[in-house]
Amino acid sequence: MPVGALQLEAGGYLPEVVLGYETWGTLNADASNAVLIEHALTGSTHVARGASDEDGWWDDLVGPGATIDTERYFVVAANMVGGCYGSTGPASPAPDGSPWGSRFPFVTIRDSVRAEARLADALGIRRWHAVLGGSMGGARALEWAATFPERTARCAVMACGAASTAEQIAFAQAQVAAIRLDPHFAGGDYYGGPAPEAGLGIARRIAHINYRSEPELEYRFGRSAQAEEQPFGGITPSARGRYAVESYLDYQAEKLVSRFDANSYILLTEALVSHDISRGRGSLEQSLGGLEETEFFIAAVDSDRLYFPEQSRQLAEALPGSVKVHTIETPLGHDGFLTDVHQLHDDLTQAFFPHA
Structure with a gap:
């Protein structure tokens, strides 16, 4: 989907951006059932099985009768700007016809969200029922809430904190x-x-x-x-x-x-390094404390050694109201947000996706 030219946060410029995306389900008449799912660093747009039988990376979460029931909700997954699954990236042709390669400009999580907002416009979605993601996808989901709170009714951030740490x-x-x-x-x-x-x-x-x-x-x-x-x-x-x-x-x-x-x-990777929800917005509390328009769902993996659970707790404490940190219990580590996301079914269903 062409979304136009993009002036980038760090000063770069892309004259014409295309976003690759996939959808599941049907958008209802008032576009109130739209859900955006954000992929992680090397993830693709193929969140769940669709027209093909190819497994998706969140089949336990998305599909007919699943937590996000595609018979009730319209799910969208977009490839981040700079990626290699259908969106404009370094392998794409530059204006001179040759690949961008080393000339491709630095993009941030915020740049990606601004491009995705244009995709939402083109699809006729003024406000997402929910935006979800884990790891880098969680950073993108959180940025949606901070940049477009009026367009993000609900936000789920899994296995990700408010900013990339020195160790990360x-x-x-x-x-x-x-x-x-x-x-x-x-x-x-x-x-x-x-x-x-x-x-x-x-x-x-x-x-x-x-x-x-x-x-x-x-x-x-x-x-x-x-x-x-x-x-x-x-x-x-x-x-x-x-x-x-x-x-x-x-x-x-x-x-x-x-x-x-x-x-x-x-x-x-550099975009994820740049992740800092407070950049240019004051303290963490100032950056997130005013987001009363958005409901939040925060989840951590108890064995995660990339994004420690404490980072999820710090994020939850900075959000308005009392936000619980849900825990995925698994010995697998960070990848638990993919392999064991089914553990969140009941809590996510109750909070964001009622089936009745």
């Missing part, structure tokens, strides 16, 4: 550096040649360690060897076999490299 920025910097140091990166202008797959794979390995918990990795893998390999062997370190956990990380890296663009990974 540090992990992000290591991932971005891994990609930029790949000899095939070519300063971001690698289109038409080999892609920086090795660097992107390393970035994914770093990230995925934070997406899972130490107890889960220990339980699943421990010090066991990968099948038919011997980690304690080989004349040189490079000749030894892998531990099972190393094979697991290799597998996660290969999966991402096969479906994601390295420049988009950098852009969206």
Whole structure:
């Protein structure tokens, strides 16, 4: 969907922006049943099964008869500006016809929300029944409430805080550096040649360690060897076999490299680094304390070591009224907002999505 030119928060400019999106369900006559779901860093617009039988990343939450019942609600999922799932990004043609590559400007979470507001306009949606997201999607959902409170009736923020922390920025910097140091990166202008797959794979390995918990990795893998390999062997370190956990990380890296663009990974990572709901708005309490028009649902994953539950509690305390922090209990870590979101069914149904 073309949404026009976009002047970006950091000073950049995109002359024509297209947003890729998917929908489920039917928009009602007064457009009061529209729900926006925001994807995480490497997520796509394919939240749930639709015309195809391909699994969605939140099938437990969205679909006929699910928490967000698509027989009652009209669900929209948009790919963030700078992404690689249908929206204008670094692989897209610039005005001169060649890929944007290294020339693609820095975008922020707020830039994405402003573009999504234009998509909502084009779809005839003046106010969302609810905006939901986890991780980077949670940052985008929160930004919707702060930027357009009159258009956000309800907001659910899962596994995300009010701003990226120093530790999160540090992990992000290591991932971005891994990609930029790949000899095939070519300063971001690698289109038409080999892609920086090795660097992107390393970035994914770093990230995925934070997406899972130490107890889960220990339980699943421990010090066991990968099948038919011997980690304690080989004349040189490079000749030894892998531990099972190393094979697991290799597998996660290969999966991402096969479906994601390295420049988009950098852009969206930098956008998440920029996440700070208070930027230019005063203190956290000043930024959020006046959002009485929006109902909030905050959820944390008890084993999350990327976005600690305390960050969700601090966010809830800054919101108007008394906002409860709901807890997803799982040993899996940060990814629990994807794998165990069904635990929130009753609370989300009661708060945002009544079926009766």
